[in-house]
Amino acid sequence: MTISPQAFTFVRELVRAESAIVLDTGKEYLVESRLVPLARAAGHPDVDAYVADLSKRRTPAAMKQVVEALTTNETSWFRDADPFTALRQNVFPALAKTRSNRTLRIWAGACSSGQEPYSIIMTALDTPELAGWKIELVATDLSEEMLTRSRKGEYSQLEVNRGLPATTLVRHFERAGLNWRINQSIRERVEFRSLNLTRPFPPMGRFDIVFLRNVLIYFDLPTKRDVLKRVRQVMAPDGHLFLGAAEMTMGVDDAWERVPAGRSSVYRIREEQRTCVL
């Protein structure tokens, strides 16, 4: 998926005029990924078609939506808070009781610029039940550019302001010029790999926890169904799946059931379906 230079220029000018935020060359991936849901909702096959239509019509409401998509929905640390509270208070302690090898394997799919996998590790470090445990975290994304960024673990001042408690910042980050870099002890716990969710997964082993938040929204129904089915195949029978707040398995892949976890909810493979994946 690549946005055309013309479409990128149009969006860049629009965002600069409306928000003073400058989208430098190299932010094509960001623009594309943020506008896919809008393009889909408006019935366009891709972002280029959506932007071409927008540049013709210049509907104020649609223009505003584009600006908002690019300025207000940046990836935060501990994004949405509740899933991370559920991890620390519910999911981690529950799994800690059932894993005698003191190892948890976690997959963060569509990890973007890395805030989510690093937030998961920081949450694990704050969970007393997991003290001394081995946490294996595989973080994947389609974009090599995002993976390179994530591996580097370096974030701007604006990025560390987003959702990161000050105590966590000083505990887990160090200054790197004008930026902040997440400590090596956390970086080395995450293995970043390239992966296209719509293709057969490479061998990754079984996961106890899968984070797949705010990514199914990009896919049509058959693709969603296929992805969820393949996630079941890499999931431990008693594993936990986290989806975005606006996503659900109901009517997509009913082998999953929604289970409350604190103020959040997780998805688990239904009891009667578990034998199928063993």
Place this chain on the structure above:
Amino acid sequence: MRALIVDDSRAMRRIVGRILGDAGFEVLEAGDGQQALDLLEGLDGPPELACVDWNMPVMDGLTFITEVRNRPQWRAITLMMVTTESESDRIVRALAAGAHEYLIKPFTGEAMLEKLDLLGLLPTSTGV
């Protein structure tokens, strides 16, 4: 809920005031730490939140935070340092003095709201 903004920059007080006002706070303002202490003395009850700049004339933000923390009657005030000072050791000093959170300028409105959410000061707050 009430919020006190302590900053010697009128422009910054206006920006922060607008964000907090939109989040439902009644906003009070002071131009330095001493003014803020005087203002607090005259209130019938402490505000829920104080957003405090570090570098100000007369009394700086760190001294103000230390003063507030030394008075039991103001213990309920949530203190957030809002400053351009961005070194780790500064953040550690502010937290040690009693600041609950630390927001580095420049910041976006969303970043400030997320900090307030962490502090449980938004109607929909869950905290972390």
